[in-house]
Amino acid sequence: MDGYCGKIIRVDVTSLTCNVETLDETLPGNYIGGRGIGVKLLFDEVDPKTDPLGPDNKMIIATGPLTGSGVSSACRYCVVTKSPLNHCSTSSNSGGHWGPELKFAGYDAIIIEGMAKVPVYLNILDDKIELLDAGDLWGKFTIETTAILQNRHKGCRVLNIGPGGEKLSGMAAVMNDEDRAAARNGVGAVLGAKKLKAICVKATGRKIAVADKATLKALYKRNLPKIKRLTDDKTKYGTVAMLTTMNAHGTLPVRNWQEGVFDRADDVSAETMRQTYLVRIEACHRCPIACGRVTRSKNVTTGGPEYESVWSLGPTCDVSDYNHIIDANYWCNEYGLDTISTGSTIASAMELYEKGYIKDEELDGIPLSWGHGEAVVKWIKRIGRREGLGDKMADGSYELCASYGAPEYSMSVKKLEMPAYDPRGLQGQGLTYATGNRGGCHVRGHVAPRELIGQRAANIARTSTEQKALWVIEAQNGSAYNDSLGTCSFGRFGLDAGDLADLYNCVCGANETAKSLAVIGERIFTLERLWNLAAGFTKKDDTLPKRLLEEPVTKGPSKGEVNKLYDMLPGYYKLRGWDEDGIPTRAKIEELGLEKYTFKP
Numbered sequence: 001m002d003g004y005c006g007k008i009i010r011v012d013v014t015s016l017t018c019n020v021e022t023l024d025e026t027l028p029g030n031y032i033g034g035r036g037i038g039v040k041l042l043f044d045e046v047d048p049k050t051d052p053l054g055p056d057n058k059m060i061i062a063t064g065p066l067t068g069s070g071v072s073s074a075c076r077y078c079v080v081t082k083s084p085l086n087h088c089s090t091s092s093n094s095g096g097h098w099g100p101e102l103k104f105a106g107y108d109a110i111i112i113e114g115m116a117k118v119p120v121y122l123n124i125l126d127d128k129i130e131l132l133d134a135g136d137l138w139g140k141f142t143i144e145t146t147a148i149l150q151n152r153h154k155g156c157r158v159l160n161i162g163p164g165g166e167k168l169s170g171m172a173a174v175m176n177d178e179d180r181a182a183a184r185n186g187v188g189a190v191l192g193a194k195k196l197k198a199i200c201v202k203a204t205g206r207k208i209a210v211a212d213k214a215t216l217k218a219l220y221k222r223n224l225p226k227i228k229r230l231t232d233d234k235t236k237y238g239t240v241a242m243l244t245t246m247n248a249h250g251t252l253p254v255r256n257w258q259e260g261v262f263d264r265a266d267d268v269s270a271e272t273m274r275q276t277y278l279v280r281i282e283a284c285h286r287c288p289i290a291c292g293r294v295t296r297s298k299n300v301t302t303g304g305p306e307y308e309s310v311w312s313l314g315p316t317c318d319v320s321d322y323n324h325i326i327d328a329n330y331w332c333n334e335y336g337l338d339t340i341s342t343g344s345t346i347a348s349a350m351e352l353y354e355k356g357y358i359k360d361e362e363l364d365g366i367p368l369s370w371g372h373g374e375a376v377v378k379w380i381k382r383i384g385r386r387e388g389l390g391d392k393m394a395d396g397s398y399e400l401c402a403s404y405g406a407p408e409y410s411m412s413v414k415k416l417e418m419p420a421y422d423p424r425g426l427q428g429q430g431l432t433y434a435t436g437n438r439g440g441c442h443v444r445g446h447v448a449p450r451e452l453i454g455q456r457a458a459n460i461a462r463t464s465t466e467q468k469a470l471w472v473i474e475a476q477n478g479s480a481y482n483d484s485l486g487t488c489s490f491g492r493f494g495l496d497a498g499d500l501a502d503l504y505n506c507v508c509g510a511n512e513t514a515k516s517l518a519v520i521g522e523r524i525f526t527l528e529r530l531w532n533l534a535a536g537f538t539k540k541d542d543t544l545p546k547r548l549l550e551e552p553v554t555k556g557p558s559k560g561e562v563n564k565l566y567d568m569l570p571g572y573y574k575l576r577g578w579d580e581d582g583i584p585t586r587a588k589i590e591e592l593g594l595e596k597y598t599f600k601p
Contacts, residue, residue, distance in 0.1 A: 002211040003065035003508035004028060005106045009129055011122060013194050014055060014114030018122070018129040023108055028508070030593065033108065034064035035091045036484035036524040038080030041111065042089060043527060043597060048535035052082040053168060053193040055115035061102075061159075061199075062109035064486020068100030068285070069208045069507045070216060072227065073491025075100050075285035078483055082535075083185035083438065084193075085170040085341075085396055086415035089531040090185035090438040093483055095284040096177035101157040104203030116195040121160075123153060124201045134197040139163060141334040142175045145198060153200050160198035161188040162336025167386045168192050170395040171341040175333065179292075179303025180284075183338035185416060185438055186396075211509030219502055224288060226494035234291040234490060235281070237270035239307040242420075244269050249452065249462070250556030251425040253418075254315050255370060256347040257411045257547055260422045261556035264320035268310055277322050289490050297326035305329035305339065311420035312343025317350060317376055324373025328380055335384030341396055344417035346379050348397040348409050349389070357404040364388045408546045413440035414537070421448045424548055425558030428468035431568045432475065434542045437528040443489060445476035465564050469572040477521030484524060523592045526576075526584055530597045539582040542569060 001023075008021045031037045038060040050056045059081040066074035077099030083090040102110070105124055119134035137145050142162040149158045157177065165172035165188030172188030173181040191197075210216055233241045246252040247265040254262045266272065273293065279301060282292035294303055305313065305325060313328040314320060332339045346368075352358045353368035366382070367375040382390025392400050397410040397417055411418055416439025423430025428447040433440045442448065450471055451462040460466050482492060485504060492500065497514035504512055512520075543549075548563045573580060577588030589598055 001025065001028060001508065002209045003069055004033070005103060005108045007107050009107050009110045009124070011110060011112045011131070012114045013112065013116040013120060013131065013196055016116070016120070016131050018131060020129070028065065030520065031524060032065065032481060032484035032520055034062050034067070034076065034078040034484040034486050035080065035093065035480060036520065037109065038062040038078050038091055039089060039524060039528050039531065042080050042082070043531050045111075046082060048082070048089075048531050050082060052084040052087060053189060055113075057082050057190060059112040059187070059190050059194075060109060061112070063099050063103050064484055065508050066503060067486030068103035069210055070286065071487065071503050071507065072220060072224065073284065073287045073289060073488040074486050075287065076483070076486045076488060077102065077182070079174050079182040079187045081187055081190045083187070084168065084189040085186035086439055087535055088185070088414060088438055088537065089528045089535070090187065091483065092174070092182040092184045092187050094174070094176055094180045094182040095287075095488055096180035097285045098157045098159050098176035098180070098201065099486065100285045101201045101203055103208055104206045105201050106203070106206055110199070112191070112194060112196060115193065119195045119197050121149070121198040121200065122196065124199070125153070126202075126204055126206070137197045138166060142336050143178055143334060146178050149198060149200050153202060156200040156202040158198055158200050160336075161191045162334060162384070164335040164337045164384045164394070165189055165192035167384075167394065169337065169383065169386070170399070171338045171345065171383070173336045173338050175336050179333050181333070181338070184340070184441065188336050210507050212506045216503070216506045219506060223495055223499060227491065228288065230493040231289045231291075231490055234289050237274060238291050238293045240270035240273055240293075240305075240310050242307045243310060245452070246420060248557070249425055250553060250558035251422040251448075252311065252315060253411070253420060253422045255318050256316060256344075256351040256409065257422065257545070258351070259555065260425060260553045260558050262315040265315070267320040268314045268322060268325065273322065277326060284488065287488065287491070291490060295326050297323040299323070299327055300330040302326060302330035302333060304333070308419050309339035309343070312340050312347075313376060316343060316347040316420075318370035319373040319376060320371070321373045324377060327377045328373070331377060331380045331384070335380065337380065337384060340419055341417045342380060342383060343376070344411055345383075345393050345397040345400060346376055348401055348411065349379070349393060351409050352401065352404055352406060355406070355409070357406055358389070362389050411545050411547070413544060414438070414541050416440045422548075422553070422558065423544065423563045424553050424561040426451050426462050427465050427564060427568065428471050430544055430548065430563035430565055431468055431472045431572060434544050434565055434569070435472065435476070435572060437525065437532060444479050445472050446479070446489070447471045447475050450475070463558070463561055465567050469568050469575055472572065473575055474518075476525050477518050479521070480524040481517045481521035484520070519592070523594065526588070526592055527594060527597060529584060530594065533583060542582055
């Protein structure tokens with residue numbers, strides 16, 4: 001199969017064995033790869049009711065067929081598992097260079113199962129696969145771990161967890177290439193529970209088989225201008241370019257989502273980063289966009305921060321000093337923590353303190369006052385070490401707020417903290433959050449850009465509910481097949497589903513169309529939904545925090561708005577082919593070929 005290696009590594013850390021298996025040839029046609037194959041394997045092999053931190057949970061790390069193939073921005077891998085944060089079926093993906101290296105070594109995926117008695121790491125050198133002692137690495141930060149392993153195994157790429165994952169934080173990330181992260185839903189804690197510290201990969205000279213190299217080269221020339229036309233700002237300013245735009249529309253959450261406008265947005269803008277703090281621009285494997293930043297504060301140099309990180313460690317905590325934001329981002333990377341959830345959890349703690357729930361005697365001398373950047377950095381370290389109040393924070397904002405009897409101050413959906421797009425001014429984005437299979441997430445169906453552009457192109461306002469259910473479904477299905485192909489979301493800018501189908505067909509010798517890719521995306525999304533239903537999720541979990549449904553924005557361009565979720569949800573269910581309780585109908589299940597996974601409440 002061109003585009004695929006045809007092999008999967010199965011690692012049992014209980015018995016310390018590694019075996020190579022043949023990829024089921026029926027999987028690519030129905031699930032493509034990456035996220036799709038990952039969720040299929042998860043449903044086949046993991047009971048939805050299992051303990052996410054127990055030995056029966058598994059982690060599937062899967063690449064896509066375009067990963068490492070030469071397609072622009074195709075460098076992603078997906079981590080698929082049962083989430084320790086909220087017990088849903090989750091996948092979190094990352095770019096950089098580790099994913100292509102796994103493909104070059106000859107493998108499409110790794111399945112990790114069991115639970116080791118002592119810390120180990122996995123070392124892959126082409127056909128040589130071994131589990132080695134990681135006792136000397138346990139407790140170390142991610143950058144030091146990477147340096148040690150790259151010195152020990154020359155030329156390898158390293159994926160690893162930090163102390164956050166070792167201590168089973170619900171916000172723990174899987175890190176690779178030092179500053180890239182598969183960060184959301186606590187996936188790093190699954191490796192921590194299994195005591196698998198790292199995975200090193202080194203390939204020697206292998207290439208991915210491509211069905212039609214000449215056409216692939218022609219497609220690159222055809223597509224590059226379309227990509228660059230819509231991503232030049234990402235090259236120049238990185239992802240932080242979004243901050244000014246969101247603030248201008250009154251949709252930048254501030255002070256734990258109490259407001260939608262940040263009065264010091266210029267202090268944390270992409271222009272300010274570029275002028276004062278930028279060291280260099282970085283790109284992932286074969287990426288012409290190069291949206292990555294390396295920045296320097298007074299204290300540290302770090303990869304990032306990205307837009308979501310600037311927001312979560314900045315405006316939502318009312319912090320506007322880039323020095324503190326960069327420091328906070330650095331320590332999140334070192335401890336291996338999701339910046340979105342970490343910053344949002346600290347913001348919720350600040351509001352709990354403001355409202356009198358958290359008392360001074362719980363602070364150990366570290367402030368929880370708005371705008372205190374140094375304190376944000378200190379709280380990250382406390383979270384990473386699970387010390388004092390940081391122990392409560394380490395499992396995310398929902399568990400923290402619920403422990404004080406005030407879960408409404410957690411700005412999360414299905415316990416996953418939402419990113420930096422306030423759905424009171426972006427109606428469709430609220431529907432995306434509410435119906436997301438892994439919780440409050442934008443990359444699983446990001447309609448905010450379309451809502452901002454659509455009010456001009458389609459004459460549909462961002463505050464209107466018109467057509468938003470359809471937009472969300474299209475975006476969710478598109479995200480599912482994109483994550484499965486192994487391509488970056490930004491690499492899709494300027495490209496449509498037909499372009500992606502052309503690339504897939506060129507690499508794999510397939511015969512897909514834009515329509516058939518959408519069906520595959522729907523199949524993947526629906527299978528995740530069925531898994532979550534079997535895990536115990538219901539219609540009541542398709543909701544938003546009370547604040548966004550009932551408390552209007554009080555100032556700025558979105559003043560007076562709340563999210564009208566329940567005006568959109570019934571239509572969304574109907575368009576999806578689900579019943580009024582949000583359960584896929586028998587007809588829809590048969591249409592997608594998922595009869596094996598019929599859910600019976």
